[in-house]
Amino acid sequence: MTTIPAIAANNGAAPGSAPRTPVKAMDSEVFMSLLVTQLRYQDPSAPMDTNQMMSQSVQLSMMEKMTELTAGAKESFSLQMRTAAAQIIGTEVSYTLADGTKGAGVASAVSFADGVPTVTVGDAKVPLDLITGMTARTPVEPTKTT
Numbered sequence: 001m002t003t004i005p006a007i008a009a010n011n012g013a014a015p016g017s018a019p020r021t022p023v024k025a026m027d028s029e030v031f032m033s034l035l036v037t038q039l040r041y042q043d044p045s046a047p048m049d050t051n052q053m054m055s056q057s058v059q060l061s062m063m064e065k066m067t068e069l070t071a072g073a074k075e076s077f078s079l080q081m082r083t084a085a086a087q088i089i090g091t092e093v094s095y096t097l098a099d100g101t102k103g104a105g106v107a108s109a110v111s112f113a114d115g116v117p118t119v120t121v122g123d124a125k126v127p128l129d130l131i132t133g134m135t136a137r138t139p140v141e142p143t144k145t146t
Contacts, residue, residue, distance in 0.1 A: 031060045078115075085110045085117035085128045092135035093119065095126045 035056055042048050094104040109120040117128045 028060060028064050031056075031063065035060075081117055081128055082112055085112075085119060088119055088128075088131070088134065093121055093126075093131050094133040095121065095124070095131045097124075097126065097130060 035053075039048065088107045089110060091107050092104065093107050094102070096102050103121065103124055103126075105122040105124070107119045107121050111118040111120070111125070114127075118125050119128055119131060120126075
């Protein structure tokens with residue numbers, strides 16, 4: 001009687017190799033791999049329906065376009081947040097922090113180091129999405145010299 005070696009300890013990888021990392025998102029590579037595997041192991045006497053294959057190809061194309069569209073929308077939103085944050089400098093703002101602390105002051109600087117721009121109001125560093133109000137800037141009139 002032969003025994004089957006345990007493979008669960010190495011996450012299904014061959015002995016002596018690095019553990020396999022599971023894929024967390026479906027991408028075009030995973031989709032194509034599944035399609036190729038399906039074609040490789042299909043029954044030659046009953047091949048895959050061409051309509052089904054075309055449908056799967058269209059699904060792959062739609063998935064790739066949706067991924068591109070999502071990435072573009074994220075970039076656009078990030079740019080809008082950065083632009084809005086930069087325009088706040090010199091404006092009187094009010095905010096409510098996550099712990100409920102309220103404050104107000106003049107926005108003096110903006111940091112883009114994190115995902116959400118952080119506005120410096122006095123000594124406080126306030127994420128842009130926690131700013132609750134702004135007072136319009138008053139235009140500065142040029143001084144007249146005679």
